[in-house]
Amino acid sequence: MAHFERIRDVISGPFSPEVIRQRTTTGWQMVSIEWRRELPDSEAPTQGAFSEDIPYGLRISDDCQRLEIDPIENRTLMLMMELLVQVGRQTSTAASRPPQEAPSGRKADF
Secondary structure, eight states: OOOOOOOOOOOOSSOOHHHHHHHHHTTOOOOOOOOOOOOOTTOOOOTTOOOSOOOTTEEEOTTSSSEEEOHHHHHHHHHHHHHHHHHHHHHHHHHHSOOEEOTTSSEEOO
């Protein structure tokens, strides 16, 4: 099975066909072009245009037809949830313990 490398060129100035020429001579193949523009307040986004961000933990599939799990971001989310569960257990364990007798003879809230 062939493996592919992907890069994304962010264009910050006028476009030059030289960029395409350089990429194709080094073996790159153009697979998509993304366009964007700022909409005036009076105009709504066109049908099919992206109107929201891709949720963290997902990415656009290679065929650009669906969202798929991003393994690195998904693992990060799972680790955060595991940490939240651990902190929750520690908090509930501490809250369920009976109050301790303080050296002064008063009850302490720890």
